[in-house]
Amino acid sequence: MEVSRCKIHVDLTKDTETMNSAVRQVCKAVVKEWANVDEHVMQVSHITGGITNLLLKVAVSSNGISLESVTVRIFGPNTETVIDRQRELLAIHHLSTSGFGAELIGLFENGMVQSFIVARTLTPSDISTPKIAARIARELRNFHEADIPMSKEPQLWVDISKFMSEASTISFEDPKKQETFLSISFLELLEEIGELKRACDSLDAPIVFAHNDLLAGNVMFNYETDKMYLIDFEYSCYNYRGYDIANHFNEYAGFECDYSLYPSKDVQYFFFRHYLNGLSSKKVEITEAELSKLYIETSCYALASHIYWAVWAILQAKFSSIDFDYLDYFFLRFGEYKRKKQEFLSLMPSHQINE
Ligand SMILES: Nc1ncnc2c1ncn2[C@@H]1O[C@H](COP(=O)(O)OP(=O)(O)OP(=O)(O)O)[C@@H](O)[C@H]1O
Numbered sequence: 390m391e392v393s394r395c396k397i398h399v400d401l402t403k404d405t406e407t408m409n410s411a412v413r414q415v416c417k418a419v420v421k422e423w424a425n426v427d428e429h430v431m432q433v434s435h436i437t438g439g440i441t442n443l444l445l446k447v448a449v450s451s452n453g454i455s456l457e458s459v460t461v462r463i464f465g466p467n468t469e470t471v472i473d474r475q476r477e478l479l480a481i482h483h484l485s486t487s488g489f490g491a492e493l494i495g496l497f498e499n500g501m502v503q504s505f506i507v508a509r510t511l512t513p514s515d516i517s518t519p520k521i522a523a524r525i526a527r528e529l530r531n532f533h534e535a536d537i538p539m540s541k542e543p544q545l546w547v548d549i550s551k552f553m554s555e556a557s558t559i560s561f562e563d564p565k566k567q568e569t570f571l572s573i574s575f576l577e578l579l580e581e582i583g584e585l586k587r588a589c590d591s592l593d594a595p596i597v598f599a600h601n602d603l604l605a606g607n608v609m610f611n612y613e614t615d616k617m618y619l620i621d622f623e624y625s626c627y628n629y630r631g632y633d634i635a636n637h638f639n640e641y642a643g644f645e646c647d648y649s650l651y652p653s654k655d656v657q658y659f660f661f662r663h664y665l666n667g668l669s670s671k672k673v674e675i676t677e678a679e680l681s682k683l684y685i686e687t688s689c690y691a692l693a694s695h696i697y698w699a700v701w702a703i704l705q706a707k708f709s710s711i712d713f714d715y716l717d718y719f720f721l722r723f724g725e726y727k728r729k730k731q732e733f734l735s736l737m738p739s740h741q742i743n744e
Pocket of ligand 1: 436437438442443444460491503505506507510606607620621623
């Protein structure tokens with residue numbers, strides 16, 4: 390599949406009209422069918438985001454009827470600290486060709502144009518309903534089987550280590566933030582990461598092409614056509630199967646971060662059965678040993694997911710322009726890690742905690 394490219398840069402700091410005009414030019418340049426469309430019939434509207442990552446909808450309409458729509462994503466400044474854009478674009482290109490997510494139509498200097506998905510975005514309470522959870526499990530298994538031509542090395546610990554190196558060198562101008570930042574013990578974090586990595590490595594978990602950020606807002610479902618879309622591959626790369634599933638389970642906590650909503654063993658087993666069955670229409674024979682292995686794997690990697698997003702939050706506190714208390718989020722995720730550590734690691738067959 391051919392992806393068009395153009396050299397236009399959309400300046401996020403400019404006023405809306407100037408920016409929208411640049412967005413229309415991008416669309417004319419990369420959407421082949423729109424090359425000769427008058428810019429006046431292209432309506433630009435806001436989907437999400439602001440000065441960091443902006444997602445727009447551009448619709449071509451005639452007599453007030455929307456004929457065709459695309460999305461335009463403009464990457465914000467500083468997002469490269471936590472997102473590897475080369476890795477993301479490579480993944481999007483191949484996933485889009487294999488029918489996952491939105492179709493990649495074109496690229497411009499600081500963003501991309503994709504097809505507009507007509508579907509409802511799921512909410513945190515949707516993803517734990519049995520029918521939807523079963524479907525997500527099957528779709529996720531299918532996603533995990535994608536063969537993407539990039540390094541097959543799992544990136545979890547590589548990324549955590551990169552984030553740690555970066556995070557240990559920063560400082561904040563705001564004295565209150567600096568004080569909170571200085572209360573983070575990097576030595577303690579390093580020790581926890583080392584211990585958890587040893588525990589996770591001993592599981593010999595399968596490596597798959599993982600989504601790595603499967604929160605409710607990254608699942609769209611068209612109830613009429615019965616089609617589910619996993620979207621937003623900013624963090625996708627090869628990683629541990631249990632990590633991706635656990636990271637999704639951690640998202641049951643929703644916007645309120647209510648981790649009491651983390652699924653019980655029975656609820657996890659229900660998910661695993663559908664996951665192991667995949668999209669196969671035949672019922673696959675699943676053993677207790679397979680379920681138990683997945684349960685242990687997922688529990689250990691749930692801890693890794695807390696660590697990953699905790700360290701990520703330190704960098705966001707420094708580099709993101711989103712008005713959110715990321716340092717508070719660090720303590721929330723690291724706190725939840727510490728709260729669950731004993732319980733989850735005690736499930737391991739070779740339980741060895743050096744305390
Ligand atoms: N191709 C698309 N078609 C229609 N809607 C979309 C499309 N891509 C994204 N959306 C909508 O925009 C929302 C945000 O998209 P996405 O998660 O990709 O952006 P983001 O900036 O990375 O947000 P976040 O960081 O919160 O995940 C989605 O939850 C969905 O509702």
